[in-house]
Amino acid sequence: MTQNLTERILSKLNETDIILSINLQEQWKCGHQDVVGAIKSLQCYENVIDVKEVPLKQLKLTDEGNGIAKNGSHEYNVFMSVPDEGITQAELMKSGAHAKIGFSKAMQAGWIGLDKSAPGAPRVMKKTKDVVDEIQKLLIDISLNKDTSEEDEKEYEKKKKELKKRKLIAEETIMAYEVRKGTSFTLSPHKQEVDLTPEMIATRSWETKDFKPLNFDAMGVMPTGGYLHPLLKIRAEYRQIFLEMGFTEMPTNNFVESSFWNFDALFQPQQHPARDAHDTFFLSDPVSSSNFPDDYLARVKNVHSHGGYGSQGYKYDWKIEEAQKNILRTHTTAVSARLLYKLGQMKEFHPVRYFSIDRVFRNETLDMTHLAEFHQIEGVVADRGLTLGDLMGVINEFFQKLGMTQLRFKPAYNPYTEPSMEIFGFHDGLKKWVELGNSGIFRPEMLLPMGLPEDVVVIAWGLSLERPTMIKYGINNIRDLIGPKINLSVVQQNPICRLT
Ligand code: PHE
Secondary structure, three states, X not given: OHHHHHHHHHHHHHHOOEEEHHHHHHHHOOOHHHHHHHHHHHHOOOOOEEEEEEEEEEEEEOHHHHHHHHHOXXXXXXXXXXXXXXXXXXXXXXXXXXXXXXXXXXXXOOOEEEEOOOOOOOEEEEOOOOOOOHHHHHHHHHHOOOOOOOOOHHHHHHHXXXXXXXXXXXXXXXXXXXXXXXXXXXXXXXXXXXXXXXXXXXXXXXXXOXXXXXXXXXXXXXXXXXXXXXXXXXXXXXXXXXXXXXXXXXXXXXXXXXXXXXXHHHOOOOOOHHHOOOOOOEOOOOOEOOOOOHHXXXXXXXXXXXXXXXXXXXXXXXXXXXXXXXXXXXXXXHHHHHHHHXXXXXXXXXXXXXXXXXXXEOOOOOEXXXXXXXXXXXXXXXXXXXXXXXXXXXXXXHHHHOOOOOEEEEEEEEOOEEXXXXXXXXXXXXXXXXXXXXXXEEOXXXXXXXXXXXXXXXXXXXXXXXXXXXXXXXXXOHHHOOOOOOOHHHHHHOOOOOOO
């Protein structure tokens, strides 16, 4: 069909300068869409035809209009239902669904009348022998796109207006196409090459071939990427909660950290097992860092080896070489340490609330729930005179916003906090107590060398991002959540969900 139509369009164009798609449809008795399809396929040939869009207003029959074109107008049907001897109005109303409107139109037209002199109820009588159903005729003409035989243009417009008012016809805009000969018009267009193939190169046939120019305006294929990973969705929720609580996000954009900021600044002794290659990834290049604030470094060295600030210290030979070793940070508390040091350097102390959510690395044995890298969520509050009650209060508020209302704290140990507490929460969905994270009050041995005032207390807590995400999404094996084995469709289809 299209093949045939394209040839017909070309030969028509050969004879005339300009054709309009809508006219071809009428002449060739085919659908407008077929003509448009043929025009579009001719557009694939470079400059064979020249096409311009022309929006055209067309009249279209409504459903009711179509019914009348098929079965006659309501007034005509009412007229036809009136027998010569007349009929009561009540009886006439039973003649069809549109009898009421048909009755009033037929009355208006003077086709029928009411004989009130008849005995009993007034009777509807025909007032003329024969009538012409002009409405039906007009609608049929319109549906066939026929130019009406109506002589009087004004009269015709009036009738159309009436049909529109009666909602029998409506105007619709269709897109027609004006077609002219293109600069490379031909009756037998040939397809341009769309691909440069290895054969064309090998045989050098490409030199004589005509290539289709690339269409940079073509609609691209929707990329299938761009889905948020469950970890990102949960991260967004935690971030939102911290922001609501007035916390500021810390800059966590350094995976590589020196042992100094990751351990020493946190009063973690150099013999601590976490500083072993079994637990921590050490960098071979660059193997070490050297740029530390001198006086602070001296104070850290001193507090480790001799104590101070009311502490005995660890009493060992602190070595700068150990502190210089570069590692992949094992916790985001290294970032907190850097910011607390900065805070200690300020002329005047201002209370702060900081948070971070980012990746950390540990040289762990991999299993169902552990990978060598994961994400930590950390909250830090520094203010004068804070207590353990403040820590429990702020943690309560934080987890309450996540939907965890029952919390328990268990004493724990961290080298840099005293006291330290593990946090447990009752998970309504799992109906059991789950470990949520770790917390504590940073030790004076950590804070005072940084230059923070003595009465400033810093409370902090941390948790992993993976654990709540796995609980929420019902994922048992961490390898199903992150890494090369994950099923991408899970990422694409999983919903955004609340944590409880
Ligand atoms: N840094 C701790 C960890 O890696 C978490 C923590 C943060 C604990 C802040 C106490 C205070 O588990």
